[in-house]
Amino acid sequence: xxxxxxxxxKKRAGFLVRLVxxxxxxxxxxxxxxxxxxxxxxYGICSMMNLYRQxxxxxxxxxxxxxxxxxxxxxxxxxxxxGIASYNLCSAEQPFWVSYYTxxxxxxxxxxxxxxxxxxAATYTRDYSKRGRTILSTFGIRGIGNRIGAIMACVxxxxxxxxxxxxxxxxxxxxxxxxxxxxxxxxDNGGRGETWKGYIExxxxxxxxxxxxxxxxxxxxxNDREEEYARKIFEMARDEGITIMxxxxxxxxxxxxxxxxxxLWAIAAEYGITGINYNDPKMRFGLRFSTDFADxxxxxxxxxxxxxxxxxxxxxxxxxxxxxxxxxYYASYDICAGIWAEKYxxxxxASVEKQPLDWFPPPxxxxxxxxxxxxxxxxxxxxxWPELPEEPADA
Amino acid sequence: xxxxxxEFLAFAxxxxxxxxxxxxxxxxxxxxxxxxxFVCLSGWYSAAHLTAVALVMWGGGLLLQKKKSRLLLAxxxxxxxxxxxxxxxxxxxxxxDLILPLRLxxxxxxxAGYLIDVYRGKAEARKNPLEAWLFIGYFPQxxxxxxxxxxxxxxxxxxxxxxxxxxxxxxxxxxxxxxxKKLVIADRLASVTTALLKGGDLxxxxxxxxxILYAIRLYLDFSGGMDVVxxxxxxxxxxxxxxxxxxxxxxxVAEYWRRWHITLGAWFRSYxxxxxxxxxxxxxxxxxxxxAFGKKTGRMVPSALAxxxxxxxIGIWHTANWNAVVFGTYFGIVMAxxxxxxxxxxxxxxxxxLPKDGWMKPFRLVRTWILTLIAxxxxxxxxxxxxxxxxxxxxxxxxxxGFAEQMTGVxxxxxxxxxxxxxxxxxxxxxxxxxxxxxxxxxxxxxxxIRWPVLLALILVIVVFGVYGSxxxxxxxxxxxx
Amino acid sequence: xxxxxxxxxALAEVRxxxxxxxxxxxxxxxxxDSFDLTQIIAALDExxxxxxxxxxxxxxxxxxxxxxxxxxxxxQGK
Numbered sequence: 001x002x003x004x005x006x007x008x009x010k011k012r013a014g015f016l017v018r019l020v021x022x023x024x025x026x027x028x029x030x031x032x033x034x035x036x037x038x039x040x041x042x043y044g045i046c047s048m049m050n051l052y053r054q055x056x057x058x059x060x061x062x063x064x065x066x067x068x069x070x071x072x073x074x075x076x077x078x079x080x081x082x083g084i085a086s087y088n089l090c091s092a093e094q095p096f097w098v099s100y101y102t103x104x105x106x107x108x109x110x111x112x113x114x115x116x117x118x119x120x121a122a123t124y125t126r127d128y129s130k131r132g133r134t135i136l137s138t139f140g141i142r143g144i145g146n147r148i149g150a151i152m153a154c155v156x157x158x159x160x161x162x163x164x165x166x167x168x169x170x171x172x173x174x175x176x177x178x179x180x181x182x183x184x185x186x187x188d189n190g191g192r193g194e195t196w197k198g199y200i201e202x203x204x205x206x207x208x209x210x211x212x213x214x215x216x217x218x219x220x221x222x223n224d225r226e227e228e229y230a231r232k233i234f235e236m237a238r239d240e241g242i243t244i245m246x247x248x249x250x251x252x253x254x255x256x257x258x259x260x261x262x263x264l265w266a267i268a269a270e271y272g273i274t275g276i277n278y279n280d281p282k283m284r285f286g287l288r289f290s291t292d293f294a295d296x297x298x299x300x301x302x303x304x305x306x307x308x309x310x311x312x313x314x315x316x317x318x319x320x321x322x323x324x325x326x327x328x329y330y331a332s333y334d335i336c337a338g339i340w341a342e343k344y345x346x347x348x349x350a351s352v353e354k355q356p357l358d359w360f361p362p363p364x365x366x367x368x369x370x371x372x373x374x375x376x377x378x379x380x381x382x383x384x385w386p387e388l389p390e391e392p393a394d395a
Numbered sequence: 396x397x398x399x400x401x402e403f404l405a406f407a408x409x410x411x412x413x414x415x416x417x418x419x420x421x422x423x424x425x426x427x428x429x430x431x432x433f434v435c436l437s438g439w440y441s442a443a444h445l446t447a448v449a450l451v452m453w454g455g456g457l458l459l460q461k462k463k464s465r466l467l468l469a470x471x472x473x474x475x476x477x478x479x480x481x482x483x484x485x486x487x488x489x490x491x492d493l494i495l496p497l498r499l500x501x502x503x504x505x506x507a508g509y510l511i512d513v514y515r516g517k518a519e520a521r522k523n524p525l526e527a528w529l530f531i532g533y534f535p536q537x538x539x540x541x542x543x544x545x546x547x548x549x550x551x552x553x554x555x556x557x558x559x560x561x562x563x564x565x566x567x568x569x570x571x572x573x574x575x576k577k578l579v580i581a582d583r584l585a586s587v588t589t590a591l592l593k594g595g596d597l598x599x600x601x602x603x604x605x606x607i608l609y610a611i612r613l614y615l616d617f618s619g620g621m622d623v624v625x626x627x628x629x630x631x632x633x634x635x636x637x638x639x640x641x642x643x644x645x646x647x648v649a650e651y652w653r654r655w656h657i658t659l660g661a662w663f664r665s666y667x668x669x670x671x672x673x674x675x676x677x678x679x680x681x682x683x684x685x686x687a688f689g690k691k692t693g694r695m696v697p698s699a700l701a702x703x704x705x706x707x708x709i710g711i712w713h714t715a716n717w718n719a720v721v722f723g724t725y726f727g728i729v730m731a732x733x734x735x736x737x738x739x740x741x742x743x744x745x746x747x748x749l750p751k752d753g754w755m756k757p758f759r760l761v762r763t764w765i766l767t768l769i770a771x772x773x774x775x776x777x778x779x780x781x782x783x784x785x786x787x788x789x790x791x792x793x794x795x796x797g798f799a800e801q802m803t804g805v806x807x808x809x810x811x812x813x814x815x816x817x818x819x820x821x822x823x824x825x826x827x828x829x830x831x832x833x834x835x836x837x838x839x840x841x842x843x844x845i846r847w848p849v850l851l852a853l854i855l856v857i858v859v860f861g862v863y864g865s866x867x868x869x870x871x872x873x874x875x876x877x
Numbered sequence: 878x879x880x881x882x883x884x885x886x887a888l889a890e891v892r893x894x895x896x897x898x899x900x901x902x903x904x905x906x907x908x909x910d911s912f913d914l915t916q917i918i919a920a921l922d923e924x925x926x927x928x929x930x931x932x933x934x935x936x937x938x939x940x941x942x943x944x945x946x947x948x949x950x951x952x953q954g955k
Contacts, residue, residue, distance in 0.1 A: 033855060172860075172861070
């Protein structure tokens with residue numbers, strides 16, 4: 001044991017100052033490590049991270065929801081053909097509680113006129129998010145309050161939240177997959193910075209028959225927590241003066257979802273909110289189930305163009321949305337569309353010339369596996385694969 | 396609450412903060428409160444058991460102080476150790492599922508030691524029951540010890556300590572070092588043990604390597620945990636006794652056991668071995684044996700027999716199964732044999748004119764490794780049968796075909812590299828310590844622009860490369876279950 | 878034969894390779910271990926006809942020959 005009397009008060013005070021400095025540096029280091037090790041993933045994290053790069057108040061239409069939404073709303077078509085400045089703030093299998101917190105976070109810098117809310121979450125039956133989804137949905141949020149709120153809403157048991165809030169316990173084993181890009185701030189995931197608006201294309205085709213949809217009016221109760229947060233979103237939008245439009249994304253596997261959508265529409269009606277369900281069999285806008293889907297429920301590139309054209313027309317008709325083309329403040333949209341046009345030259349020219357897409361050959365044959373992001377968790381890869389069917393979809 | 400968790404770190408940090416914020420006189424009460432919270436979080440059953448043991452110890456101590464009664468001591472010890480033996484071994488024999496109070500044996504041993512010390516007049520019985528309670532309930536040592544005597548720990552807990560920068564820094568360094576050993580290396584090597592236990596057609600080199608890695612893992616796991624416990628305590632100005640002194644540098648099995656789990660060995664020596672060998676009966680046995688085998692060998696007979704008994708008990712203390720019996724008996728026989736055969740070795744050395752040191756040193760080192768390694772075959776396996784079959788696999792002709800597949804089947808190359816680098820770092824530090832170079836103290840003395848980057852790097856390495864969090868099965872410390 | 882000579886003779890029986898007379902920290906420096914200690918106690922028992930109780934087996938009583946002699950004298954009541 002040391003003789004403590006020997007340590008003077010002055011020495012102790014100096015020591016305390018150094019201790020605090022050390023702690024601060026250590027915490028900063030860990031925060032940075034957390035950032036580096038967080039997988040900058042397209043399917044949720046990256047769209048949130050890139051939102052912070054968008055010029056303030058440069059988004060008129062914010063699309064929020066699941067993978068159906070990020071694969072469906074082609075931001076480039078909205079821009080090129082309608083002059084609508086839109087951003088997809090979505091994550092795979094996003095429940096309404098995540099939508100709620102991500103909208104809240106987005107409102108810090110953006111004041112969209114319209115929020116397109118994907119109705120898909122109404123069909124989810126789980127009242128928590130699985131691990132991979134929790135990370136995807138929350139690790140991009142920079143605001144501490146909203147991040148913790150989203151995490152608390154995602155976890156099954158409150159005590160699980162600690163490791164997500166700290167972050168590193170969940171993502172530290174990602175050191176095996178690090179690239180130089182992970183170290184730069186803000187993250188530049190393969191050039192997807194300001195000039196990427198959250199649309200995630202899927203350039204494969206899976207043949208589907210048009211499903212026989214029972215277009216009834218039966219309502220099936222949606223999960224209590226989904227309902228709770230859907231209402232929170234509606235209330236928040238009301239308070240902020242933002243119009244919400246529900247969107248039912250076209251989906252070959254729609255039959256199961258219909259009765260949940262009915263419920264959601266009814267709840268929304270209480271707030272004077274309405275929406276468009278693009279699965280309506282009466283609605284014909286040229287979507288082909290044989291060529292326009294990437295898999296059992298996601299639109300492919302061609303499908304997203306067809307769908308977004310219809311969506312853009314509807315938006316223009318329903319709302320008074322400004323045409324931002326030519327405005328320097330929105331130059332990033334031009335660049336974004338330019339990059340996309342280069343990558344999908346055929347589709348893009350069709351988009352500009354407003355040609356019908358029917359004559360297109362199937363897109364260059366890529367294996368569907370290409371769309372599966374590289375798994376980075378020690379979990380089965382299915383975890384990351386957006387919305388795998390519980391049973392083979394043969395609709 | 397395992398000391399691996401973030402919750403424990405937060406808990407420990409809050410305890411330290413409160414400790415130093417309180418007036419000097421009541422600082423020990425902070426430790427009492429923190430320990431009470433900690434114990435209660437481990438379950439009401441543990442808390443009740445610990446408190447009952449503390450009460451027996453407190454009351455018994457006072458009674459023993461008044462009247463040095465052998466009978467009373469015996470009664471108290473039977474009560475104390477009996478409860479542990481019952482809870483620990485009854486399930487093994489009956490298959491019944493008793494709720495086992497956490498870390499039972501450590502505080503039981505410590506309380507028994509206290510009673511004997513009071514009886515022997517080495518410790519003054521405490522009048523305040525809280526002091527007695529804190530002595531066994533002090534939370535850092537609950538998980539894995541060390542087993543302290545009253546003299547070593549009691550007064551230190553009771554005194555309030557002022558914040559001493561030097562011991563705070565040195566404690567923090569030891570804490571980090573412990574987490575490094577445990578999280579980065581030991582837990583990473585867990586998959587090797589898993590692969591060994593899975594069995595199948597394993598090549599001999601893999602079995603031998605796996606057992607060696609198990610021995611390394613056990614050391615890093617246990618001593619790492621000890622570093623965390625001692626490091627935290629030192630940050631609060633409390634010096635816990637050392638439990639590991641680099642056992643792999645031992646020249647003999649006896650020395651190995653003096654450097655491995657030191658406080659447990661000291662407990663058995665002080666409270667079992669000496670009383671047995673120096674009792675009238677022990678001395679008498681020695682005299683009788685002297686007549687039969689000669690003075691020198693004869694006098695060793697009681698020690699040899701007592702040693703065998705102690706090791707059998709240590710073996711059974713680890714786990715109540717046949718492996719433990721094999722393990723204990725093996726070490727007992729090795730130790731007794733080395734003692735009894737010592738005169739033979741000596742005369743052989745003289746005849747052959749072997750040097751006392753020189754190349755004999757590495758020879759003895761390797762001999763000790765081999766002797767201790769044999770026991771490891773029975774340390775992690777399910778039963779003696781599995782241990783023996785692994786031994787048989789080891790001595791089969793080695794085939795290195797499929798070396799790479801075998802290795803990467805256990806874990807990825809990156810993981811092997813991290814584990815190997817960690818082992819090299821620990822080895823270097825241990826060699827330096829063995830050469831009496833104080834690495835920890837030296838680091839604390841360096842200029843802060845060397846010390847801070849080293850410490851920050853260590854933190855980063857632990858946090859990034861440590862095996863913890865949902866991505867991993869945070870393998871619990873191997874020793875807490877004992 | 879003085880008590881000291883008797884003591885040294887008894888100690889030499891236990892370990893002939895340790896220079897008991899000149900060492901000051903026999904236990905602390907690890908020159909004698911627990912097994913040597915029990916044999917020293919047996920040897921003292923025989924040489925001086927005393928029975929040392931376990932409570933007195935402490936390093937400070939066995940670190941050098943002077944302390945051992947004092948211990949012996951304490952038991953002999955000198």
